[in-house]
Amino acid sequence: MSKRGTTIMATKLLKQTAAASLTAALSLGATNAWAQEGAARTAAAVPHDLSAMGMFLNADGVVKAVILGLLAASVVTWTILLAKGLELRAARGRLQGSLDTLDDAPSLDVAASQLTGEADALALAFARAASAERALSDGLPAEGVKERVVLRLERLEAKARRAIVRGTGVLATIGATAPFVGLFGTVWGIMNSFIGISKTQTTSLAVVAPGIAEALLATATGLVAAIPAVVVYNVFARKVDGYRVLLADVSAGVLRLVSRDLDRAQAGVAQVRSRAAE
Missing domain, CATH: 1.20.5 (Single alpha-helices involved in coiled-coils or other helix-helix interfaces)
Structure with missing residues (x-):
C-alpha cells in the first residue's frame, strides 16, 4: 500500500x-x-418535613379536612368521657344514698320527709309520684293501687335512663364511622399520589412515598378517633347497666313502702271493724 x-x-x-x-x-x-x-x-x-405536622401541612385540602374532622371527633370523645364519667359517678352515689334512706324508712311519708337534699331529688320524685297515685286511688282496692304506682315508677325510670345515656350515642357514631372517614382520606391521598406520578413522569419512591404517607396519616387519625370512642362507649354501657340496677332498686324500695302502707291501712281498717263488731 x-x-x-x-x-x-x-x-x-x-x-x-x-x-x-x-x-x-x-x-x-x-x-x-x-x-x-x-x-x-x-x-x-418531596416535602422537606416528613413528621406528622409536616405531612399534614403538605397534604391535599380534602385530606386536611378529613384529618381535622377526625381530630374534632376525638376531642368530642374525650370531652364526653370526662363529662359523662363524672355525671355517672355522681348519679350512682346519689342513688346509693337514697336507697339507704328508703331501706331504713318505716313508711313512704317518713322516707319522703327524709329525702330533702339535692342529692335525693330523683328518689324524692319517685316517692312523690307514688304518694300522688296513692292519694288519687284512696278508697280503691290495694292491688289496683300497686299496679298504677308501678306504671308511674316505670315511666320515671325510663326518663332517668334516657337522661343518663344522653350523649353516649355520639360515641357509637364516632366509633363506627371514623375508620371509614379516614379510609376516604387515604384513598383520596393515594389518588393524588398517582396524579403526581403522572405529572413528574417518574415512579421514584422519593416521589410516591410522601403522598402515600400523607394518605396513611388520615387512616391513622381515623383509628385514633375510633378506638377510644368504642372503648369508652363499652365502658359507659357497663356503668349505665349498673345505674339502671340502682334505679330499679330505688323503684322497688318505694313500691315496698307503698305496699307496706297499704297493708298497714287495711290492717287498721280490719281492727276497727273487729272492735265495732265486739
Missing part, C-alpha cells in the same frame, strides 16, 4: 473516531440533563 493510501485511511479513522466521540458526548450530556431535571422534579415533589 502506498504512503498516500495509508494517510487517507488514517484520516478516515480519525474522522470516524471524532464523530463517535461527539455522539457519545452529546448522548451523555442529554442523559445528564434529563437526570438533573428528574432530580429537580423529585426534590420539588
